Amino acid sequence: MAQRAIARFGLSLIRRNLKPATSYNVCKKRSLHNTPTTVDNSLTKSYSYSTEGNNPTSGSEESASDEPFENDEVINDFMKFDEELKEKLKTLDSVSIPRKSDSLADYVNSSKVLQTLVMFGVELYTIEKQFKEALDFLVKLDLNRDVVPKLQFLKKNKLTPQEFGATVTKNPHILDPQNKIEDFEEMIEYLRSKKFTSKQIASLLVRYPKFLTLSVPKIDGILGFYQKLPTNFANTIYFSGNQLRSLIIRCPSLLTADLEAVFLNIKLLEQSFGFSLPQIKNMVTIYPNLLLLEMKELELRCRLFLFEMELTKEELSQAALVFNNRRKRTETRHYYLKSLGRNQYKPDQKGYLSMLDVVVGTDEEFCEKCKVGTIEDYERFLKTI
Template sequence: MFSKVIVRCGRSVTNLGHRVFASSFDQDKQSKMDPWEDLAQSVRRRQSAQISQKVKKASFSENVSKEKELSGTEVELVLLGLRGDKTPPTTNVACSSNPPLNTKLVKKYFQTLSVNEVCDVMNSDLRSCTPETLAEVEAYLDAVDKLDPSSPEWDTMTSLFYHPDEDRGIRYNFLPRKSTNFEGYIKHSQTLQKLVMIGVDLSAVQNFPFIGNHIIRLDFERDIVPKLLFLKDLCVYDHNLGLVLTNNPYILEDPISKLQSVVGYLKSKKFSADIIGKMVSKHSMFLIMEIADVDSKLGMFQKMFHLTGDQLREISSLNPVLISHNRKKIQDVHFLLHKIWEFDHNQLKAMFIECPLIFAEDPKKSLQIRLEVLYDMEISNDKIAKNPEVLLGDHHQVRRRHAFLREIGRAHYNPEREGYVALGSLAKYTTEKWCWKSGIPKEHYYAFLKTE
């Protein structure tokens, strides 16, 4: 037992009877007088030789850059390339004939990356990673998430990560894996920073489903600049580029060949480049549609409302939202107006040419209620067809203004009679502007509203 204490501690121990005088002896002289010191040194030399022999035989010798002081049954190894040019962290690896655990994990979870590449990816901000590399990293992190943080497997899996903290609250030095917004990425991503510089509203873009996961992996020069040049070729002004990408970030996801094919189709239908540029600036969702869908939608408008080619091009250029609007809702609005409220084809055509956004309204709620209000006001279909914008206003506002005009005897909406007020103005303008255009003192109108 006494000898075990001496070997473990590696210290010079004298006889118990001479302990009082040990401090006054010279250290070298004391070592020569101590019979247990030679035994302790021989044991340490034998253990060092055994450990060194095992290290040399191990298959992971290529990952060992420096051998430090050997102690017990463990040896401290330095893994190559963990932090690039920085001082690499050390990892305690048990002395055995098996390769280190880090190398095992790399071979198991990373099929196309080397140890150095994996460590570089894990400790970078992932800005320059390819989608294939990110896919392997995500698979590895998914495996980590399934483990219990208190298990030894968790320590093994997370040993690939560089972290100075020893507690469980490890702050990994790379981008967050999951997030509902761009806040955690904007400081690390030059792509997101440059998108903001050109006017893209990331707070609006992040509300589009599935697009954020794609954008953070894009390289600005390689993936986004060609799309910007494509938009500029369509006569989209520089100050509108950010607005276009904000309203339709899916442009960054689709290949540029698909966008060019849609533009080529519109040009084949005699849409000029200037008109296409204006359409893209207003509503660019039609760019990500299939050519067959765009052709089918334009053909439906032309057949449903008996339009000429020039009329169709003019309406499409002024209201490109109709091209990407839900086909079923447009058909439901047409059915509501034609079959239920008995507007004839000529009236529907006039309404579509004058105010096509009516057919983008919700037929079952807003449009139906407005038609009922106009019916109670005894407004004929012919007057509605000549003033279709009245179907786009707030029905409460239309009802109140009509009640006031009826109170003062001007609710006839006949341009040939004195005191004429346009029917469409009931749904437009602010209160002050409507009173001014109608020649009505706003004090009288406000006094009337208080009596309702």
């Protein structure tokens, strides 16, 4: 309808310019002077002319240019010759881009970039919640200039197309035009110089791509901190290159952790609970996430294991995976075993139960491995506390 209306308007202007040739008054005047007049029937609707005097036989005396125009054939001819008008008409049917929005969903229909990211499995709703600052540049990206080269960079570093979505979702700033591919390549070369393998680098890119947008000097300082982990009494816990790489691969969040909080956790273990440096190193090697626990939570778990469950520091250092469990659940299972007289965690004592069997796994697995009744028995106990 918009195309037909514009075409009518254009032809109306043309006909007004041709008004002397199509006006009834002009035709009548020419008839009086015996001048034959030819009228294009395709440009008239309500007038018909006699063969003798060219007088109108029906319709009003208004100019034909004021009549509505509905000849589809002429409209099509007009549009064929007016290419510029046709291009403008096409834009009337195109999807408009919202001027302002707080949601990427409003831009998906009009953005090839966002459509491409969705196709690769990028979770736009997650980005909206966790990276609100990224919304501004995501809607302005150019597919060929900003997105394709960086996806090619990820592919070059052993990532599959199925992994692109997870990587961009976890760190959409990879696509920020301010972050250059040259900087990414410099980071990869640095990791290779530290003897990280291609497989390990690919694992970091998928599991924790935040490191990619850090600077090389900052990463270098962080790795140096963990390789010579400072303690309370001006000593250090030294990790070899292989040990350090293992820590980072298993717990890449260490790269962006608060280093002061990490130091305070080491201080707590050494000063407040009396762990030796070899014991702390062994605990960190077994469970690197220990360094990321909140200081208060780490203190409560240590008190539970050392004072309530009566483990020695050496036993706890050898079973550091017990920290990878909710404290409340561990506490509840211990009280259940205590009510049955089965809370025996010493390897040299009769009825010994492994701490990993007690702490790790579901409630059903706990009851089965420790042989302390059925899950129904355990659930009845839970209702009493």
